[in-house]
Amino acid sequence: SKKILEEEATKLAEKAKTLEKLSASKDAPSLLLEASYFMDIEFPSASKKKLDELRGYVTATIEGHHFYKSCGGRVSATLEMAERLLEKGECASEVKEMFRRQVEPEFPEEGSIVDVKHVKLSGSVFNLGKATIESLDADRLTYSRTIKCDGIYDGLNVPKEAGDKAVSETILGEDYIITKYLSKDGVLKGAYVNLNTPVEIYPNAIRYVDLEVDVCLLPDGSKKILEVNKLEGALNRGLISKQLFEKTLKKAKRILEDIEIIS
Template structure:
């Protein structure tokens, strides 16, 4: 948790520096857990959050939303309202102004769940992004706005009504691996995460899923 806590804010960064100086007489695992709780409690004060969606190409896409809820398991529910028309990438569904996107993120987990609904609340579909473990933090001067950063590993899962969950864009990740821009271990891990989530969704008969439960159960699963 060292890197994650150092990014959480200047106050937490100072705590980490102090612990590093006293490591001879402290249990670093225990102290690390306490510092992590402290960092996450500070983030809970934020009202908005900016997603820093970094691509393997180096491009970073910024998406800002309102924090609707933070569960006991530290799953962030983020809400964004669509303002333009178009087609949702990956889903292939029509995008309409007024649609609502619920994004679920849990610090440390290697995936992000996007739930798409119409303005009237009708569920359209799910898009699960596979990524490096998400890091949530805030800047000291922007305490009402938190940030979440991760690196998109290209491979994703799509779930539409009356269709089975399916993995998409695996060939893009494979291409990065072939060019040695992504290590074999990371490639295998991303594939394992995607397959694990797909199998879980296939066992779930209902179209509607509970993303918070999905994230809670994933932490108990061994890949």
């Protein structure tokens, strides 16, 4: 409103006067005022759902609100329109169905090409490359990537060759991804079970937060847990809670004991 803009302009004018006075009494270079700090915060799937719940207590909220907002573009705009209709008292079931029909074409389907965004606890985001959606339904997602360069698969200690195929599968809502590494001829080289936050499927990307720990499974049947020290480091640095640390470690041990999970 006009009043808010006027108040903001007054505050800025006062700050300008303060800076002018401070600059007159100090030698350059010198700190005049502490600046504001900004940061990006990653809200994984479970956090978004909790925020949806809290928002729903105070205003009309479509399930998945924070996820759809983070999609941006047409999805976010359609969400805003739908929630305005709910605020006006329109039939909730009709509005939600309209919203679903409008945004559904924006999301990937079988055969779509998407990026794989692997988010580290430090905040770094690694794009693992382009992946093809092999299958997708209400319960399960399978996608594949073609390996582009030679090397060694960490933990497996077997050659990584250009042309290998990485086939990943996850149950939607679960906190792990199973990735099998196959040669050009379809021979299994080994598999990783990556512990992570539940996968989110955006219009152009698959995204999750890596919880550092992996379970490594070799073709000969041997298996081991990798990088527990990184999970411990994240706990010590305050990046994760003790509860999440214990939950992740417990899940890794259960996967290690249950070879059927990758059959």
